[in-house]
Amino acid sequence: MSERHPIIAATGSSGAGTTTVLRAFSRIFDRLNSNVAVVEGDGFHLYNRDQMRDALQKARIRSENFSHFGPAANHFDRLESLFRQYAKNGGGEYRNYVHNEDEAALFGVPAGHFTDWTPVPEETDLLFYEGLHGGVVTEENNIAQYADLLIGIVPTMNLEWTQKIQRDTQDRGYSHEAVKGNILLRMHDYVNYITPQFSRTDVNFQRVPTVDTSNPFAVSEVPTQDESFVVIRFRDPRKLKVDFPYLLSMIHQSFMSRADTLVVPGGKMEIAIEVIFTPIVEELLSKRQAANWRAALSNR
Numbered sequence: 661m662s663e664r665h666p667i668i669a670a671t672g673s674s675g676a677g678t679t680t681v682l683r684a685f686s687r688i689f690d691r692l693n694s695n696v697a698v699v700e701g702d703g704f705h706l707y708n709r710d711q712m713r714d715a716l717q718k719a720r721i722r723s724e725n726f727s728h729f730g731p732a733a734n735h736f737d738r739l740e741s742l743f744r745q746y747a748k749n750g751g752g753e754y755r756n757y758v759h760n761e762d763e764a765a766l767f768g769v770p771a772g773h774f775t776d777w778t779p780v781p782e783e784t785d786l787l788f789y790e791g792l793h794g795g796v797v798t799e800e801n802n803i804a805q806y807a808d809l810l811i812g813i814v815p816t817m818n819l820e821w822t823q824k825i826q827r828d829t830q831d832r833g834y835s836h837e838a839v840k841g842n843i844l845l846r847m848h849d850y851v852n853y854i855t856p857q858f859s860r861t862d863v864n865f866q867r868v869p870t871v872d873t874s875n876p877f878a879v880s881e882v883p884t885q886d887e888s889f890v891v892i893r894f895r896d897p898r899k900l901k902v903d904f905p906y907l908l909s910m911i912h913q914s915f916m917s918r919a920d921t922l923v924v925p926g927g928k929m930e931i932a933i934e935v936i937f938t939p940i941v942e943e944l945l946s947k948r949q950a951a952n953w954r955a956a957l958s959n960r
Contacts, residue, residue, distance in 0.1 A: 702791060708772055739793060750782070796853055814864055814867075866890065867926060869883035886927050
């Protein structure tokens, strides 16, 4: 953690909604006129699309635990190095994974491949990470320790599976059996490397559907935001100076289910993010400015 070079990490499983968080935070950053280095966690995967397909096939044949969730398929060391260097001096390296043809045209790299490693832009106000592993801790790596603000994006399990099944069958052409096999194959890594992060997060956003997803393999449509609630749990409301009466007044139809938990309609998730985190980001930037002033005075 660093006052001069703060890091915000939004961590969640594939398809959990971390891009929704990035969209809301982008509006916060724009309003605060802040210069932010945005890093996507997919860039720290170890294999490109073709290599990962081959590695998964070999793992299935051997009945091995292997997935994008675990250390065997990721550069946890390079992600920790980025966080450590950024916290120290605002530096570090990252790369982008090219998901589709639009991004291929933007980066000049074929879809399914990575860009080259490149330095974080100079003189940024903070780093925003969005991906799978912003709060990971293993015997070899501790990425979570560097985050000044750690946010978890966590759909209920059946909703998460429903979203994955719909995306992989409709958008990527996989069969239901192939998707089911992939879910089973990555369960070990999910339990050991994804879910533990949500006990380290400062705030968790868990989307809970209000329609039946009892059998995610039989659900024909992903529940919409308006068919959901979002449960927002604060690990330490005092640390973040959470003003619950203000939040309840600003977010229509919100209520509290516990002393540390706010519940909002699913369609209000983005506005909830902006209302909750704008003052927190303002404080991080204010502390950064004060720390830079102190450093400048001490160097005179």
